Amino acid sequence: MDQGKQSGEAKRATDDADPRGPxxxxxxxxxxxxxxxxxxxxxxSDLARRLALPKATVHRLLLALETFGWLERDGGSRPLWSVxxxxxxxxxxxxxWKSGLRIAALSVMDALRHETGESIHLGLVDGxxxxxxxxxxxxxxxxxxxxxxxxxxxxxxxxxxxxLAHMPEAELENFLKTPRYRRKSETDIIPxxxxxxxxxxIRERGFAISVGVPPAASSSIGAAIxxxxxxxxxxxxxxxxxxxxxxxxxxxxxxxxxAAARRISIGMSMD
Amino acid sequence: MDQGKQSGEAKRATDDADPRGPxxxxxxxxxxxxxxxxxxxxxxSDLARRLALPKATVHRLLLALETFGWLERDGGSRPLWSVxxxxxxxxxxxxxWKSGLRIAALSVMDALRHETGESIHLGLVDGxxxxxxxxxxxxxxxxxxxxxxxxxxxxxxxxxxxxLAHMPEAELENFLKTPRYRRKSETDIIPxxxxxxxxxxIRERGFAISVGVPPAASSSIGAAIxxxxxxxxxxxxxxxxxxxxxxxxxxxxxxxxxAAARRISIGMSMD
DNA sequence: TTCATCGTCTCATTATATGGGACGTTAAAT
DNA sequence: ATTTAACGTCCCATATAATGAGACGATGAA
Numbered sequence: 149m150d151q152g153k154q155s156g157e158a159k160r161a162t163d164d165a166d167p168r169g170p171x172x173x174x175x176x177x178x179x180x181x182x183x184x185x186x187x188x189x190x191x192x193s194d195l196a197r198r199l200a201l202p203k204a205t206v207h208r209l210l211l212a213l214e215t216f217g218w219l220e221r222d223g224g225s226r227p228l229w230s231v232x233x234x235x236x237x238x239x240x241x242x243x244x245w246k247s248g249l250r251i252a253a254l255s256v257m258d259a260l261r262h263e264t265g266e267s268i269h270l271g272l273v274d275g276x277x278x279x280x281x282x283x284x285x286x287x288x289x290x291x292x293x294x295x296x297x298x299x300x301x302x303x304x305x306x307x308x309x310x311x312l313a314h315m316p317e318a319e320l321e322n323f324l325k326t327p328r329y330r331r332k333s334e335t336d337i338i339p340x341x342x343x344x345x346x347x348x349x350i351r352e353r354g355f356a357i358s359v360g361v362p363p364a365a366s367s368s369i370g371a372a373i374x375x376x377x378x379x380x381x382x383x384x385x386x387x388x389x390x391x392x393x394x395x396x397x398x399x400x401x402x403x404x405x406x407a408a409a410r411r412i413s414i415g416m417s418m419d
Numbered sequence: 420m421d422q423g424k425q426s427g428e429a430k431r432a433t434d435d436a437d438p439r440g441p442x443x444x445x446x447x448x449x450x451x452x453x454x455x456x457x458x459x460x461x462x463x464s465d466l467a468r469r470l471a472l473p474k475a476t477v478h479r480l481l482l483a484l485e486t487f488g489w490l491e492r493d494g495g496s497r498p499l500w501s502v503x504x505x506x507x508x509x510x511x512x513x514x515x516w517k518s519g520l521r522i523a524a525l526s527v528m529d530a531l532r533h534e535t536g537e538s539i540h541l542g543l544v545d546g547x548x549x550x551x552x553x554x555x556x557x558x559x560x561x562x563x564x565x566x567x568x569x570x571x572x573x574x575x576x577x578x579x580x581x582x583l584a585h586m587p588e589a590e591l592e593n594f595l596k597t598p599r600y601r602r603k604s605e606t607d608i609i610p611x612x613x614x615x616x617x618x619x620x621i622r623e624r625g626f627a628i629s630v631g632v633p634p635a636a637s638s639s640i641g642a643a644i645x646x647x648x649x650x651x652x653x654x655x656x657x658x659x660x661x662x663x664x665x666x667x668x669x670x671x672x673x674x675x676x677x678a679a680a681r682r683i684s685i686g687m688s689m690d
Numbered sequence: 691t692t693c694a695t696c697g698t699c700t701c702a703t704t705a706t707a708t709g710g711g712a713c714g715t716t717a718a719a720t
Numbered sequence: 721a722t723t724t725a726a727c728g729t730c731c732c733a734t735a736t737a738a739t740g741a742g743a744c745g746a747t748g749a750a
Contacts, residue, residue, distance in 0.1 A: 170706075171483035173738065174448040178487050182505075185512040193696060202740045207698070212442030216449050217546070225747065226696065231513040233545035233570075234453075236552065239507030240568015241456040246501065254564050261556075274504035275488075281507065282566065285532075285556040293525050295553065296567040297511015299504075441737070444707060464727060473709045478729070496716060497727065 166200070176201070177209050181218055181231060189228035239297070243281045246272070249373070249382055250282055252415035257284045257384070260408045264386055264401055266393070267292065269368070271307045271383045274299065276323060278308040278383055292366045292389055303328040303343060306358040306370030307383025313350035314372050314380040320347075331360075354406050357398055365390040369398040371409035376417045384409045437471070447472070448480050452489055452502060460499035510568070514543075514552050520644070520653055521553055523686035528555045528655070531679045535657055535672055537664070538563065540639070542578045542654045545570065547594060549579040549654055563637045563660055574599040574614060577629040577641030578654025584621035585643050585651040591618075602632055625677050628669055636661040640669040642680035647688045655680045 167175070183199060184190060196206040210229060213219040218234045221227040243250060249272070257268040261284050270282040277299040285293070302308035302323065312320065328343065330336040350356045359367045370385035386401050387393075438446070454470060455461060467477040481500060484490040489505045492498035514521060520543070528539040532555050541553040548570040556564070573579035573594065583591065599614065601607040621627045630638045641656035657672050658664075 168705085170479070171444065171448075171486075172706075173442070173444050174480070174483050175487055176738095177442075177445040177448070178484075178489060182509055185509045188513070188516055191696075192698095203697085204699085204740055204742090205738080208441070208738080209445070211698095212445050213449075215442075216446050218449060230516065231509060233510070233513070233543055233548075233550045233552075235506040235513060236510030236568045237545065237548075237550055237570050238453055238456045238502060238568075239504070239510050240551075240566050240570075242459070242502040242504070242506060243566050243568065245459050250566065258564075272504060274508070277504075277508075279504045279508055280511075281504075282564075284564065287558045293529075293553075293555070295511055295514050295521065297507045297509075297514065299508050299511070439736080443737070447707095462727075463729095474728085475709050475711090475730080476707080479707080482729095 173209075176205070177213060180206065180209050181213060181235070184219060184229050185231045185235070188230035189222065190230075191226060191228055195229070236297070243272075246281075248416060249412075253282065253373075253384070253412045254284075256408050256411050256415070257282070260384075260386070260404060261286055263404055266386045266388045266401070269294070269307065269385045269387050271305070271385070273302070273311055273381050273383075276302055278302055278305060278311065286388065288388075292387060294366075294387075301328065303338065304331050304358065305383070305385065306356040306368040307372070307385040308370070309346065309356040309358070310350055310370045310372040311380045311383050313347040313356065314374070316379070353402070355402050357395065359395065360390045367393045367395075367398060369401055369405055371406050373409050373416070374413045384412065444480075447476070448484060451477065451480050452484060452506070455490060455500050456502045456506070459501035460493065461501075462497060462499055466500070507568070519687060520683070524553065524644075524655070524683045525555075527679050527682050527686070528553070531655075531657070531675060532557055534675055537657045537659045537672070540565070540578065540656045540658050542576070542656070544573070544582055544652050544654075547573055549573055549576060549582065557659065559659075563658060565637075565658075571632070572599065574609065575602050575629065576632060576654070576656065577627040577639040578643070578656040579641070580617065580627040580629070581621055581641045581643040582651040582654050584618040584627065585645070587650070624673070626673050628666065630666065631661045638664045638666075638669060640672055640676055642677050644680050644687070645684045655683065 179199070180195070183195065187195070187198070192207050192210055193203055195210075196203040199206065210219060210221075214221065218232055219229055220232045221229050250270070253270050257270060261268045264286070265288055266286040268284045268286075269280055271278040272281045279299040280294055280296055283294065283296060300308055302312050312323065315323070324340050324343065327337045330338055346356075355369055355371045357367075357369050366387050367390045368385045368387040370383050372380040373382040373384055374380050384405065386398070386405055450470070451466070454466065458466070458469070463478050463481055464474055466481075467474040470477065481490060481492075485492065489503055490500050491503045492500050521541070524541050528541060532539045536558050538557040539555045540551055542549040543552045550570040551565055551567055554565065554567060571579055573583045583594065586594070595611050595614065598608045601609055617627075626640055626642045628638075628640050632639065637658050638661045639656045639658040641654050643651040644653040644655055646652050655676065657669070657676055
């Protein structure tokens with residue numbers, strides 16, 4: 149799950165500053181929830197140290213978040229904290245609604261998985277990431293079961309790249325301002341020129357390909373989904389284990405995938 | 420998605436009270452997030468009215484939550500609010516970790532869906548609800564695709580009831596203190612005696628059955644999953660459309676389901 | 691047994707939340 | 721086209737809660 153954060157982390161270093169001002173307690177509490185999710189199970193002192201916050205403040209907030217049902221602790225003599233099911237329940241509702249998309253996509257996704265036998269992923273853009281919001285499993289066994297909520301940098305996954313390729317120029321420029329790292333690496337920066345070339349190819353072909361993406365070495369082919377105004381906001385992809393889905397197999401699936409993505413875009417435009 | 424809240428709503432009426440005291444702003448903010456998720460897209464005044472809070476307070480919190488990335492508004496002249504992808508991303512991490520369960524369950528679930536051809540659901544207990552955290556789709560078409568994050572009252576779903584049946588006496592008593600409504604009804608209370616009888620039957624047989632559960636009329640057979648200490652904390656179920664999965668079909672699947680649930684429990688006890 | 695570290699709690703001080711109400715704007719009703 | 725009720729937004733004096741240093745006993749490692 150780290151991959152989704154990699155690029156986000158750099159920016160969050162600033163967020164982790166300690167902004168005095170309005171709604172500070174709320175901000176602290178939410179940051180606490182996010183960090184507990186990341187580091188769970190984690191102790192109070194450890195948390196305070198990593199966030200550079202006073203122990204007493206963290207402790208008080210932890211108790212509050214427990215009361216409100218967002219955090220839980222195990223029963224040990226040195227309590228360790230983790231997040232409850234609340235965020236998932238809340239987020240599930242978000243997806244349920246947010247998605248005319250989900251409704252428009254489901255039948256198409258189901259059809260696609262029967263045509264191809266592979267797993268179909270639906271991702272929604274969230275800032276500079278793409279978040280997996282729905283998955284329909286292929287009929288084959290030995291599948292890759294990524295959990296809903298997994299997120300990747302837009303420059304990583306095939307669906308992310310296909311969204312990137314059709315983004316308004318200004319937004320893309322802004323995205324390219326911060327360096328993008330190659331998957332599996334935290335130091336190896338992708339040259340901007342290389343990324344631009346790939347995006348140009350994606351625009352031309354109408355789909356993107358990714359091979360061997362962590363965590364579970366999976367390969368995928370992805371296409372963008374557009375809203376009424378023609379802006380890409382989601383991605384559809386066919387995903388499978390790298391050793392079974394090689395580039396030629398992926399290319400063979402391209403026409404079906406592109407057709408499915410277009411059908412969803414059209415379905416979304418008809419509200 | 421309403422079904423998950425139905426019974427919860429009664430209790431939340433009290434939560435919705437306005438407790439002065441420590442961490443009040445945090446509590447208000449979190450309640451706001453939960454309610455926005457429930458009612459989205461929703462306007463500020465509407466929200467304030469429904470929560471019986473001053474407009475100014477709600478407005479200030481909305482702006483803060485937007486800053487922190489938990490809420491978003493559309494661009495209309497009368498902004499409507501909805502939740503962002505943040506909760507899903509946070510919750511996804513929760514699941515990722517929480518689940519030795521997920522890891523232990525996945526291969527068993529995959530095997531089970533191949534044996535039966537039906538969709539397999541994995542739910543985790545969250546207070547008095549059970550939350551769908553993982554779904555593996557059956558190989559048949561015309562499936563029911565419930566989104567991860569959907570939650571039901573424990574007395575509703577088959578997996579919930581099977582958890583209830585094996586709960587410690589004290590906890591069960593506490594659960595039965597508040598009245599439980601029949602699904603699809605907001606007034607029709609299930610007699611406690613009837614519920615007790617059903618739970619006794621479930622204990623005896625080792626599995627529970629539910630027919631025609633909303634939102635998508637689905638029927639299911641469920642069994643509980645236990646932790647090392649023998650406490651039920653999750654549920655496994657086979658779910659399908661009501662018109663295809665009748666009681667006799669469900670009963671035929673029982674032995675396989677019970678075996679799978681037991682295998683997961685054992686897998687969990689071996690850390 | 692020693693001892694550093696942990697979770698927990700208190701309290702005087704400081705900072706923020708609070709919400710009534712005013713203002714300009716929007717959109718529905720007339 | 722005009723009216724009007726409801727909306728989003730913001731200000732500001734007051735009430736309220738957040739803050740964090742430090743104390744304490746409990747825990748687990750050395």
